[in-house]
Each structure stands twice: as structure tokens, then as C-alpha cells.
Amino acid sequence: MLGAMRAFCKRNQPVLCSPFVLGGANTPASTAAAVAQLNAEALSALAYTQVVRKGCPAIYGHYLSTVSMKSGAPMAGTPEISLMNFMIGQMARYYKVPWRTSNTLGGAKTFDAQAGYESASTMMAALLSGANYVWHSAGWNEAGMHCSMAKFVVDAEQCAMGYRMMEGVQWGDFDEALAAVRDIGPGGHYLGHPHTQENFQQAFFMPELFDNNSIEQWIADGSKEINERALDKVQALLNAYEEPTLDPGIDEALRDYITRREREIPAVDALNDEY
Numbered sequence: 001m002l003g004a005m006r007a008f009c010k011r012n013q014p015v016l017c018s019p020f021v022l023g024g025a026n027t028p029a030s031t032a033a034a035v036a037q038l039n040a041e042a043l044s045a046l047a048y049t050q051v052v053r054k055g056c057p058a059i060y061g062h063y064l065s066t067v068s069m070k071s072g073a074p075m076a077g078t079p080e081i082s083l084m085n086f087m088i089g090q091m092a093r094y095y096k097v098p099w100r101t102s103n104t105l106g107g108a109k110t111f112d113a114q115a116g117y118e119s120a121s122t123m124m125a126a127l128l129s130g131a132n133y134v135w136h137s138a139g140w141n142e143a144g145m146h147c148s149m150a151k152f153v154v155d156a157e158q159c160a161m162g163y164r165m166m167e168g169v170q171w172g173d174f175d176e177a178l179a180a181v182r183d184i185g186p187g188g189h190y191l192g193h194p195h196t197q198e199n200f201q202q203a204f205f206m207p208e209l210f211d212n213n214s215i216e217q218w219i220a221d222g223s224k225e226i227n228e229r230a231l232d233k234v235q236a237l238l239n240a241y242e243e244p245t246l247d248p249g250i251d252e253a254l255r256d257y258i259t260r261r262e263r264e265i266p267a268v269d270a271l272n273d274e275y
Helices: 002-010 030-052 077-094 113-128 149-167 173-182 196-204 215-220 226-238 246-265 266-273
Strands: 015-019 018-024 058-060 063-067 099-103 133-134
Touching: 002 015, 002 030, 015 030, 018 030, 018 077, 030 058, 030 077, 058 077, 063 077, 063 099, 063 246, 077 113, 099 113, 113 149, 173 196
Parallel strands: 015 058, 018 063, 099 133
Antiparallel strands: none
16 A cells, blocks of 8 residues: 555655544554544654655545444444544644545445434534545445445435535525514414525425425325335436547547556556665
8 A cells, every 4th residue: 555655646646544443453442542543544644645755635534433342343323433533623623634534334234224323423423523525425334345326315415415504504695584574473474475485495405305295295105215215216317327428539539548658657566666
């Protein structure tokens, strides 16, 4: 990995310096001590990038999991992982470097309630800890051993909801909204007010896959649970997919460039010999 890092840094390519924490296995069975070890490893990697090429872009990263003391299996969505994210976010801001984390991770084997709880817990910690770069944000199950297509599209919607939350409260229409209170008065409703008509599409996030209808409407629509709705969405996306077109001349030029650069750039082993 150091050889690959040298190769990328030499060409001024950004790298993610991401120690892999398996709490209790390759770090102490302690949240604070695990972060201390991770911090030392990440800072060492960041410093090394600057030895190879001063000013090379690099990001303080990590991958976090705890290990089940019953089976030895990696776990996701645990409270300790959230605490680690909060601590690492503070450390990265202290060092004034951007940092990377993961999102919507889980150890569930199917797209079930466990998957949802674990993913929501992981995402909330990633958002509130102020991560600059979030990777692994959709479809992750069984500690990364498989990707659920249904979970992928639901996670994508959950990420959109998280993004909306982190935008914060919108104040642009505050005066108009308060004026509506005076217009409606006690006992009225706002559904037909001009302010509502003008702002209903952006006032509140309206999910496509999460169902908020009455149970009567849900039954009338086929009583579909989230997994079935998500799979329907996946199939619709696949059916509607069209491969992006590329000018044949540009495609030929790109392939020629790739072939030429593969001949010109030495192998990684040769690069390692330089050091």
C-alpha cells in the first residue's frame, strides 16, 4: 500500500489515508484507545504523503467497525462507531484537514428493520460529526459482503433526506409565512393559502419510497412494504436506463491515449525501485 501511495503522490493524485478499525481485534477493545491508534496511523500516512511530494492532496480517512466479542464478526451501526466518528471529526478539525467516513453501513443479512436501524444510526453520526467526504453510502449489508439493490435506492433517498437536514432551516420566506398566520387566524387551515401553494414543493421533503399515506390508501395501493416498493423502483430504473452516447471519434482517441499511456507509465514495481 505504501508503494501505491508513493505512485499516486508522485503524480499529485489525491489519496485517502484510511486505517481500518476492527475494534477489539486490530485495535484495543476501547473506543478512546481505538481512536488514538487510528489517529496515529492516519497522521503518519498523511505526513508520509508530504514526504513523497510536498503539497500532494490527501484526506484523513478511516473505516470503522467493532468486533463481536461473541463471534469475532465485524459489526456496524453500533454506538461506539458513532462515538468514534464524533471524536475523529473533532481531531480532523483540530488538525485543519478534510476527513472521510462511511455511511448507511449495516451487518444485517437482508433489507430488514435491522438494516434500517443500523444505517440510520451510521448516517446520523456521519452527518453530525461534520464529515467532508462520505463513501459507501448505499446498498451496504452484511458488513460489506453484499449489496442490496432494494436497500441501495432507499439509502439514496435517505441520503437526500440527510442532505436536506444538514442544509439547515431555510429563512428566505419567513416574513411571508408569518403573514399567512395573520391571514388565516384561529380555526383555519393553510392548504389553500398562496404561501402554501407557492412553497409546498420545497417546504418539506417529500419521499418517493417511504410511504406516509393512510393505511386505507396503503391497502388500496397494494399493501406494498418498503422492500417491494424499492425493488419496483430498481426495476423501473433498469428498464429506463440508456447507455450514455459518446462520439466515436472521442472514444477512439481516448482508447488510443489509454493504450499509449499503459506503454509509457512504468509498473508499480518499477516505481517502488525508485525509492
